[in-house]
Amino acid sequence: MFDNILQMWSSIIFIIEGSLITLKYSIISVFFGLVIGILLAICKTGKYRFLVYFSNFYTSIFRGTPLLIQLSIIYYLTPSLLGIKLTVFVAGVLAFSLNSGAYVSEIIRAGIEAVDKGQFEAGKALGIPEYLIMKDIILPQAIRKILPSLINELVNMLKESAIISILGEADLMRRAQLVAFEKFDYFTPIITAAICYYVLVFIFSWLAVKIEKRLQI
Amino acid sequence: MIIIEELSKKYSQQYAIKNISFEVQNKEVIAIVGPSGSGKSTLLRCINRLEVPSSGHVYINGAKITGKNIGKLRPKIGMVFQHFNLFPHMNVMENLIYGPTKLLAMKESNAALNAKDLLKKFGLQEKANFKPNDLSGGQKQRIAIARSLMMNPEIMLFDEPTSALDPEVVQDVVKVIKNLKNDMTVIVVTHHIRFAKAIADRIIFMDQGQVLCNQKTEDFFTNPKSHRAKLFLEKVGEF
Numbered sequence: 001m002f003d004n005i006l007q008m009w010s011s012i013i014f015i016i017e018g019s020l021i022t023l024k025y026s027i028i029s030v031f032f033g034l035v036i037g038i039l040l041a042i043c044k045t046g047k048y049r050f051l052v053y054f055s056n057f058y059t060s061i062f063r064g065t066p067l068l069i070q071l072s073i074i075y076y077l078t079p080s081l082l083g084i085k086l087t088v089f090v091a092g093v094l095a096f097s098l099n100s101g102a103y104v105s106e107i108i109r110a111g112i113e114a115v116d117k118g119q120f121e122a123g124k125a126l127g128i129p130e131y132l133i134m135k136d137i138i139l140p141q142a143i144r145k146i147l148p149s150l151i152n153e154l155v156n157m158l159k160e161s162a163i164i165s166i167l168g169e170a171d172l173m174r175r176a177q178l179v180a181f182e183k184f185d186y187f188t189p190i191i192t193a194a195i196c197y198y199v200l201v202f203i204f205s206w207l208a209v210k211i212e213k214r215l216q217i
Numbered sequence: 218m219i220i221i222e223e224l225s226k227k228y229s230q231q232y233a234i235k236n237i238s239f240e241v242q243n244k245e246v247i248a249i250v251g252p253s254g255s256g257k258s259t260l261l262r263c264i265n266r267l268e269v270p271s272s273g274h275v276y277i278n279g280a281k282i283t284g285k286n287i288g289k290l291r292p293k294i295g296m297v298f299q300h301f302n303l304f305p306h307m308n309v310m311e312n313l314i315y316g317p318t319k320l321l322a323m324k325e326s327n328a329a330l331n332a333k334d335l336l337k338k339f340g341l342q343e344k345a346n347f348k349p350n351d352l353s354g355g356q357k358q359r360i361a362i363a364r365s366l367m368m369n370p371e372i373m374l375f376d377e378p379t380s381a382l383d384p385e386v387v388q389d390v391v392k393v394i395k396n397l398k399n400d401m402t403v404i405v406v407t408h409h410i411r412f413a414k415a416i417a418d419r420i421i422f423m424d425q426g427q428v429l430c431n432q433k434t435e436d437f438f439t440n441p442k443s444h445r446a447k448l449f450l451e452k453v454g455e456f
Contacts (some may be wrong), residue, residue: 125267
């Protein structure tokens, strides 16, 4: 077993380096997913009916179809539909962000609705414009309430980003597969990748607990 | 001066308030009293348009309040709620200076000076860096009053300001509200009849969405115009 690990040491390092690629996809996608999610949630809780319908429709589409299909449509069909050839990275981040935005919007909507209505009224009574009430009073409280769910979304993204390996991106999963094919050994590379995912998730969960404590009201 | 003209608010088929008209002079203190569900709070909330009236109008210093101009008028109309509604993610100082810095374009340092003065006046100077959730109810309510006063309002609306407080701390809040007398127009919705008696120049008694009495305070407590008001006073032991 240990001989095996020593023999494969350079391969193991190769796989571990894939963590950076996985991280890059996840963090960028979660960031844009959050932006999309906040915008959609504001639409969902707002008073403009068209925006409410639009954002609900968006969510139903992105929640109702597999991420793999969304990624395939974005990567394989954009050249014929829009005449643009997207790089794997752009297609991946786009698919992950759009998909994550749908889930995040539901989380944030729940968070906004969980903020006491009196907060909105107090802001209004002071004469604060609605966009500032949302930005400075409602969202900061909503985000605190939903932080655990948002971290959950980041963790999901981290793991689901493994799908990008089907487009040939050398992320954690893909690297593990490559090593497995080359060395005819599935055990070491797959376990290495699993440990890497677990460590990443563990670090984020730990950070989340820290942030949650600090933000506690 | 505030003029309320034939104001009604309807929820689906039910009127919460119906055809209410009265005037409030500058710097007058009005207490709106009456049984639960009589429409007191709805009336108050129609004045600063937290509730949009179904019909009728409110005029403040001659200007009719509309959906368009209310944003500009609200800083002049302070409001204090039963459940304080302080912003829990901001500390006391941030709660106080948020309005003036964002809406009156006041410098943060100037706003902080004003805030410190107010906190000192209310005996809460050492609480500036506390989060609202670390304060007692009475302290929270005084901070909420201070937050409204930071905007230099001409009118203060109080919606059951003492109802959520322990009896022990009610006096601290009542004292603060009493001190506003002669400085601004005050309209208080309250269950606390003694407080109404002590502070108000005039009492408005409501029942079932209508104003039944609109009398000077002494007259209301000695000779209420409506029988319903007399029964109410008897029940609360003030007649």
